[in-house]
Amino acid sequence: MTNLTIRRLLIDLETPVARHWCGGDAFLTAWFNALSMSFPVGEQFFIDAVREGAKALPADQQARWEAEIKGFVGQEATHRRIHALFNAQIEKHGLVNAWAPRAESRMVLFEGADPRHPLGVTAAYEHFTALFAEWLLSHPQVLDGSEPRLQTLWLWHSAEEAEHKSTAFDLYQALGGDHAWRAKWMRRVTVFFLSDALRQTVSNLRRDGTLWRWSTWRSAARHLLGRQGLLRTNWPAWRAYFRPDFHPNQQHSERSATWLREHNEQFVPVSAAGR
Numbered sequence: 001m002t003n004l005t006i007r008r009l010l011i012d013l014e015t016p017v018a019r020h021w022c023g024g025d026a027f028l029t030a031w032f033n034a035l036s037m038s039f040p041v042g043e044q045f046f047i048d049a050v051r052e053g054a055k056a057l058p059a060d061q062q063a064r065w066e067a068e069i070k071g072f073v074g075q076e077a078t079h080r081r082i083h084a085l086f087n088a089q090i091e092k093h094g095l096v097n098a099w100a101p102r103a104e105s106r107m108v109l110f111e112g113a114d115p116r117h118p119l120g121v122t123a124a125y126e127h128f129t130a131l132f133a134e135w136l137l138s139h140p141q142v143l144d145g146s147e148p149r150l151q152t153l154w155l156w157h158s159a160e161e162a163e164h165k166s167t168a169f170d171l172y173q174a175l176g177g178d179h180a181w182r183a184k185w186m187r188r189v190t191v192f193f194l195s196d197a198l199r200q201t202v203s204n205l206r207r208d209g210t211l212w213r214w215s216t217w218r219s220a221a222r223h224l225l226g227r228q229g230l231l232r233t234n235w236p237a238w239r240a241y242f243r244p245d246f247h248p249n250q251q252h253s254e255r256s257a258t259w260l261r262e263h264n265e266q267f268v269p270v271s272a273a274g275r
């Protein structure tokens with residue numbers, strides 16, 4: 001069982017956000033904006049999947065899971081709220097969120113499904129989020145030149161994603177979810193996640209008028225495919241998910257605890273019971 005703290009972030013998201021808030025880099029801004037656009041809808045799906053999964057546990061196991069489920073739901077609910085505030089700011093830049101409605105139209109397919117299916121999907125997305133989180137925590141220079149409040153937003157979210165990266169996976173296993181379906185969902189989620197993220201990034205860049213700038217493509221190549229790039233450095237960790245004995249805890253995330261310890265003036269812990 002993982003002990004998860006719910007934290008209220010003490011940052012201002014009422015003040016407008018600069019158009020190229022990520023250090024003046026159009027690509028990085030568009031990429032982070034795209035991810036943020038998916039969070040309110042996506043994280044609600046994860047919350048629902050975990051809640052429904054917990055209800056399907058045998059009665060004698062439910063008490064053991066209660067605290068972790070509350071922690072997971074509380075963390076994701078906080079992320080949703082904060083990113084909705086952030087999204088309201090970036091939409092003032094003329095960006096249009098096409099990812100969320102597309103994802104919502106797919107989610108309908110899970111109504112009435114065995115709870116292990118949405119959980120398998122959630123576990124796969126949570127692996128992606130954990131990889132992204134670890135990459136960002138280990139390359140915080142990506143956010144250099146961004147306002148401190150926005151650095152905090154992204155690094156806090158990353159730290160909590162690393163903290164709860166096992167919850168959906170463990171619940172899937174506890175419900176007897178098998179390896180074949182887990183791998184199948186990861187293959188599908190990979191296609192959806194990468195195509196959705198790239199489509200939304202391109203849309204953001206097009207609306208921003210920076211899609212065809214050389215600097216945009218140079219930044220994309222460097223940050224996605226370069227030696228320290230997101231896709232290139234995470235390829236082995238992504239593949240590991242297909243091993244039958246894979247567990248999220250096999251991949252280290254000590255940077256999460258360090259960041260939370262060193263920045264504890266930027267949030268206040270709240271009790272799960274109080275929410």
Ligand SMILES: [Fe+2]
Nearest residue numbers: 043076079161
């Ligand atoms: Fe989250």
Ligand SMILES: [Fe+2]
Nearest residue numbers: 076126129161
């Ligand atoms: Fe998460």
